[in-house]
Amino acid sequence: MSGASTPGVVREAAGGPLGTEPSGRTARAASGTRAAYPLYVAGKLGGAAVSLFAVLVTSFFLFRILPGDPVKAMTHGTPTTAEQLATLRRQFGLDLPVWQQFTDYCAKALTGDLGMSYQFHAPVGELIAEKLPATLLLTGVAVLIYSTLGLWLGTRSAWRNGSLGDRLNTGVALTLWSVPAFWLGLLLIIFFAVGIGPIPGMFPTGGMSSGDSTGFGQVLDVAHHMVLPVITLVAVGYAQTLLVMRSSLLDEMGGDYLTTARAKGLRDDLVRRRHAVPNALLPTVTMVFINLGHVAAGSILVETVFSWPGLGGLFYQALSVPDLPLVQGLFVVFAGAMILMNLLADLLYPLLDPRVGR
């Protein structure tokens, strides 16, 4: 049955700019033999470990195919002697054979050591740890809001399928979905932060806080700075949740159990709330987790535009140099976040839907 409820999800999600296919996993889980939950968990953990290893391999070799010498690029513009170059090479371990560099890299990465940033002359791990909370705050709030909004609007849309409200709803969502996030952010800055004509600049143009306040004042200050970036992320992101929720609820709406519920004499919104929505929620929950994994990477542009001091902004700074160890480290972190969220969704799914994975 869960197999039957997913095609809509696949198709809808596939269209997204950052769309993945949530149902591949659910279908796979459903197809598993009647394994007990611990066995299922072990399998998923193993899969995640393999994926993580693959990410390390890619991150290592991707940056080794770079044309040119990283040390030369690093010292670009400053006069250096051959000895200095050799010292730098030794310092970054670039004089060792590739396989040895690779084993060193993996061993270090697993202990959280991702190398030194060329640009900031600080360990990459520290830089990332420093910027992580800001990204978690911004994306966490944004995902929370747009998942709720998407679920609510998607439910309404599907329940009144084909009505004017439904068409308006889907139309607006699809339009906002097609808008480049960074562009929307820039326009919001012009209209609501810089201010134009009669509109005063109500919000700060960027950053996370103005710095001088403490305690509750600081919380308010950060919230004030978050308004525009969150609006941008929500506007561009809620369509996907809406479409998935809409199509999975539409799949459920033909169900006989809804007819039964109506025949019992339940009111329409009780049928919706107690019977249809809980079943349709399953694929959408997966979706929310996938989004959480995606959004860290997806907020690169929004953080850059709003100078939000998070991982996305850091990635942009690293790119413009290019500061390879930092780009590499962030790549591992972004991919790791995806793997972690996929794993969480996998582990949660059988608990929500007993038909899966048992």
Place this chain on the structure above:
Amino acid sequence: MTLEKTPPTPPTPPTPPTASAAAAAPSAAPPPQSAAALARARRRASAVRFWRRYRTHRGGLFGLAGLSLIALMALFAPLLVGSDVQSVTAAPGTALEAPSARFPLGTDQFGRSLLSLLVWGSRVSLTVGLLAAGLSVAIGTLVGIVAGHYGGWFATVIMRVTDWFLVMPTLVLAIVLATVMSRSIWTVILAIGVTSWPTTARLVRAQTIAVESRPYIERARALGGGHRHVMTRHVLPNVMPLVLAQTTLGISAAILTEATLAFLGLGDPIIVSWGGMLQDAREAGAVSSGHWWYLAPPGIAIAFVALAFTLCGRAVESVLNPKLGVSR
């Protein structure tokens, strides 16, 4: 383990629009017609059937109209605005003029007409969108059909790789690829193409397995059809509709990614594109000086084209699979 993984096909799907497979089957009442003529007639009939259902989707029609408009604009751009719009030295106006009768959208920091640049930029967006989506769908189709057809450990390995590409953050991977390789439009196409194929591969593989479980494949095999014959003559025509829908949806995603990469300065700096215009605008200080007329048009253009492709793709999808319940 495989059957539950076949999302998009109902057990007995309607005749696919490209019915060359059906044409190979013996016809019950043979009219005095050659096999090729019969195949042509059936194909025409299914195209008509497809169009008849497609045109009931208002969104799809809107998208198609928008696309035709943009495609015409891109094709005739040299006639509309002249081919020297990109020239920085022979710019017709002064820097950053506000919209006027002469320059309806104003000018950029080099004095070039923004309207002309916008028209010209459609060429890059469409080219990158079409080629990148084409590349992505081609890889996805190839991987999907091969994995679905052969099965076994080979398919398992391929699908593991696909799964792993699926969890990769696409945008980050594309950005990294575009950083690592040289700056050109081909790099952008390649970066988008090789990072976005896994969804297509999954869908195509599922469809391949569904198609191959039907009796006429067994018949083809019994008559001596090899792997290649089955894959290209029977499976491929049957997955084409799905691939078409995927391509249309993929194009809008590719156009958005292209704009993003160009905005990050990873595109070809010489070529005018919508994303590149936005980057220019930001560098010219359009944000802090409130020049919204510089920023707004390229973004609207990107959104318009992306939306048009999405609407078409959704309409195609719902024609092929009415269960999806896409609103009309």
